[in-house]
Amino acid sequence: MRSMCVVALAHQTHPDWPLILIGNRDEFHARPAAPLAEWDDGSGIVAGRDMQAGGTWLGAHRPSGRVVVVTNVRGAMPDPAKESRGALVSDLLRGEGRFADPAAEDLPRFNVFNLFAVEGGAARLLTNRPVPLVMPLDPGIHALANEPVDAPCPRAERLRLALEATVAAGSDPEGLLDTLMAEDDPALFLRGDVYGTRASTLVAVSASGDVRMIERRYEKGGRPIGTTALTFRIG
Structure with a gap:
């Protein structure tokens, strides 16, 4: 699973939404995926689903409020013998x-990735490029794309600044979905016919435990094909 390619996290910074996660998933258009929904397996996971490998790139856990998102990292050929990042x-x-609480030494078992994991008031960065790392994140605004975490990434910085402006204004984070597909910013939204942006997703969790998840989906050429908006309470 190639996974989402640019994502930004506001952790304990917005006055109304202590968790905001926003990002684009870029993928081959031919790879099948199910829209955002609560999974029917009793897991409590609310996410889109990669129908080829069975995992997900971004999701929330309704009972606990956990939120997780993964990106791939450019520059390495996928090894089919490695564990699934979607399963992680x-x-x-x-x-x-098996991977509910991985240590740094577990991370080389996966193809290269970057990952944000948030639970309650704590957030972590997990990555295995350039070195395996599990690191707590301070309150603030953080961004990832498909570059190693020690490399500058204009795409991630563009989204980080947009999220920073939303937080500074105390604005409704839903407007960030328009930023993700802005016609004048091709760095964030890929309009390819074979490979491109498949979904823009927002997760916002309020201080009282109300969760808002919105997924906008796109086909080749960046044409919209549907939106799902869900609200629920943690627990």
Whole structure:
């Protein structure tokens, strides 16, 4: 799973929404995926689903409020013998399974990735490029794309600044979905016919535990094909 390619996280900074996660998933248009929904397996996961490998790139866990997102990292050929990054996300969301609480030494088992995991008032960065790392994140605004975490990435910085402006204004984070597909900013939204942006997703969790998730989906050429908006309470 190639996974989402640019994402920004506001952790404990917005006056109304202590967690805001916003990002674009870029993928081959031919790869099948199910829209955002609560999974029917009793796991409590609310996410889109990669129908080829069975995992997800971004999701929330309704009972606990956990939120996890993964990106791939450019410059490395995928190894089919490695563990699924989508399974890593699913286990982290459920809080159970082989990869529910991975240590740094577990991370080389996966193809290269960057990942944000948020639970309660704590957030972590997990990555295995350039070195395996599990690191707590301070309150603030953080961004990832498909570059190693020690490399500058204009795409991630563009989204980080947009999220920073939303937080500074105390604005409704839903407007960030328009930023993600702005016609005048091709760095964030890829309009390819074979490979491109498949979905823009917002997760916003309020201080009282109300969750808003919105997914806008696109087909080749960046043409909209549907939107799902869900609201629920943690627990």
